[in-house]
Amino acid sequence: MPDFDSADDNATASTLISVDAGCASIAGRKPVNEDAVQVSIPEAEYALTTKGVCLIIADGVSSAEAGQEASQYSVRTFVEEYYRTPDTWSVKHAGQKTLSSINLNLFKKSHAFTHQEKGFLCTFSGLVIKSRTLHFFHAGDSRVYRFRQGELAQLSRDHTVNIGAGKSILSRAVGMDNDLRVDYGKAPIEEGDILLLTTDGIHDFLTSDELVGVLASDENAQSLCDTLVARAKAANSDDNISCAIAIVQHLPHESRDDFNTKLTRLPFPPHLEPGMKLDGYRVEQELFASSRSQVYLVTDLDTDQQLVMKTPSMNYVDDIHYIDRFIQEEWIGKRIDSEHVVKIIQQNRPRSCLYYLMEYVPGVSLERWMKNNPLPAPKLAIGLVKQIASALQAFHGMDTIHQDLKPANILVDDSMHIKVIDFGSVFVAGIAEVFIPIEHIGALGTATYSDPYYLQGKNTGIQGDIYALATITYELFTGGLPYGEKIQDCVNSRDFDKLRYHNANRHNPIIPLWFDRALEKGVTLDETYRYRSLQDFLQDITHPNPGFLQDDPQVDNSRSYFFWQIMSAFWVLMLVLVVFLFSNSG
Structure with missing residues (x-):
């Protein structure tokens, strides 16, 4: 039986x-500490090798009134999201895309509080130490230093920007803006190097010589901080x-x-048969x-x-855009945390081929459940x-x-618990150029359930997912589709x-x-x-909306007209009957 196990699994110190x-971080003379700082050293050897060590520092802009929230969110989220990015991404690519998402989120929060003059702004300096290279990302006036052999x-x-008067x-x-311009740099590092991140509460009050004097002492990192x-x-930092x-x-x-080179050039696995092994996983069935x-x-x-392994098709072995999108599916899945979304499994072993792992949901x-259970009880359908x-x-x-x-x-288990799967068409705000990198023949979605605007090239955002959910709800309650089967043949407006x-x-x-009008x-x-x-x-499919109980001229008037036709016919019939009875009695 063929065995594709990787032999390179003996990583040593x-x-x-x-x-x-x-x-270290303190409020100092200020009543609130708007700085945030974090160090992350992965325990898993695989993550330490593929992602490296992170040091992050941020300084909330106090005049923005939400600087503390901004700095804490930026530091915490960067560390979380950076380690979720695909192993095949470079440090630069992973860091920049992570920061783009963070920036857009803060920018949107700031605009949500426009009338209250509440802005979510902070400086950011992030350092990633991977292999024999340091990588840094920087925006603002916090700083990144390297101390080597007495030189800072x-x-x-x-x-x-200097505005005068010092x-x-x-x-x-x-x-600050919906499009973040972040400085990125990298440099080789040597054993014995000391890497330092500071906010202006330190470097505005200690000279370079004073910094060197501290860093040159024979102390551990925490003592130096x-x-x-x-x-x-003591220098009266304010x-x-x-x-x-x-x-x-x-x-x-x-x-x-080089390990990173191997990752970015992973081959496609062959078609797998039951019994085959790949990187310590045995294939049970397709x-x-x-x-x-x-x-x-x-x-x-x-x-x-038991897990689920997804592999790319050999049909796209030379399509770099397809490969990029496949790699990003794993990252997207790692970012979503919900009991109703299938979970992506964190890899702890080197991969010899391109694939990713998900939890197994029996x-x-x-689609099949609805065929087997047509027109389920309303309570059950609403629960789904x-x-x-x-x-x-x-x-x-x-x-x-x-x-x-x-x-x-969408998967349904025996307990009627659902899990949404498949991240192949996902759009991530702020980094759309990554997820729609090419012109597709047709749209990524499915015509029957996807928003017609999207199928015509326009992204309607949340409204597109609501359209799909409403269509599925319609099908659960009726067994049909809101516009019939003809929608599958539509190609233009x-x-x-x-x-x-x-x-x-x-x-x-x-x-x-009222329920029908909510679906409509x-x-x-x-x-x-x-x-x-x-x-x-x-709200509208679970509680009658009074606005949906009013007459609809396009629907109810026609029904009212039909009603009065029947009533008129009834009274004519009654009149004829009365005349007939009256004439007979005479």
């Missing part, structure tokens, strides 16, 4: 980076005082077959196969845990809809749109203009008018009238 790191070098530059203002900060903070406080330090103790040996990918049920031979697709909406809220909370929500991408909504109670007469609003082809939030849609 000599191949790993080792640093002594520490950090400032690697970052201050983003400030005063300056920030010209760049995270959250504590000493710098104490010295700045700002928050923060720093982070990493002392490089050991660096991995350089290799002619669950799904298409022209674009294959999905297998596998067993982790170390833990005996069950069937909602609420779970799907919860999954979408997890996506939207990360500024992410699923864009291909359909019954085939003229085709969509010919479509007419099919009232849900034509398929299922027990559906009340959810799938309307005019986005200006469509729901703008999932909460509003859920």
Whole structure:
């Protein structure tokens, strides 16, 4: 039986980076500490090798009134999101895309408080130590230094503008604009190097010579941080005082077959058969196969845990855009945390081929479930809809749109618990150029459930996912589609203009008018009238909206006209009957 196990699984301390790191932060003379600082050294060897060590520092802009929230969010989120990025991404690519997402989120928060003059702004300096190289990302006036053999070098530059009278203002900060211009740099490092991050509460009050005097002492990283903070406080620093330090103790040996190069050139795995082994996973069966990918049920031979492995199709082995999108699916999945979204499994072993792992969810697709359970009880159907909406809220909370929500991408287990799967069409706000990198023939979504605007090249954001959810809700309650099967043949706006909504109670007469009108609003082809939030849609399908109980001239008038026709005919018949009886009695 073929075995594709990787032989390179004997990582030793000599191949790993080792640093002594520490950090310190105090409010100083200020009542609130708006600085944030964090050091992250992965325990797992694989993460330490593929991602490295992170040191992050941020200084909230006090005049923005939400500087503390901004700095804490930026530091915490960068560390979380950076380690979730694909192993195949370079440090530069991963850091810049992570920061772009953070920046957009803060910018949107600032605009949500426009009338209250509450802005979410902070400086940011991040350092990643990977292999034998340091990488830094910088915006604002916090600083990045390297201390080597008695020489202190400032690697970052201050983003400030002198406005006279000895005063300056920030010209760049995270959250200041919807498009963040971040400085990126990298430099080789040596064993014994000391890397230092500071906010202006330190470097505005301690000279370079004073910094050198502290760093040259034979102390560990945490002691150096504590000493710098104490010295700045003694120097009458009137700002928050923060720093982070990493002392490089050991660096991995350089290799002619660099690990990062191997990652970015992973081959496609061959078609896998039951019994084959790949990187410590045994293939049990093929669950799904298409022209674009294959999905297998596998067993982790170390833990005996069953997982799902997704592999790229050999049809796209030379398509770099397809490869990029496949790699990003894993990252997108790692960012979404919900009990109703399938979880991506963190890799702890080197990969010899391109694939990623997901949790195994026993069950069937909602598509098959609906065929086996036509017109389920309303309470059961609403319960499924609420779970799907919860999954979408997890996506939207990360500024992410699923864009291909359909019954085939939703799993239902025996307990009626659902999981949304498939991240192949996802759109992430702020970094859209990554996720739609090429012109696609047709759209990524599925015509039956995808927003017609999206299928015509326009992204309607959350409204597109609401359209898909409303369509699925319609199908659960009726067994049909809101515009019938013809929607699958539509290719342009003229085709969509010919479509007419099919009232849900034509398929299922027990559906009340208010529920049908909520569905119609959810799938309307005019986005200006469509729901703008999932909460509003859920409210209207679970509680009668009084506005939907009023007469609709386009619907109810025709029914009223029909009613009066019947009544008129009835009275004519009664009149004829009376005349007949009267004439007979005479």
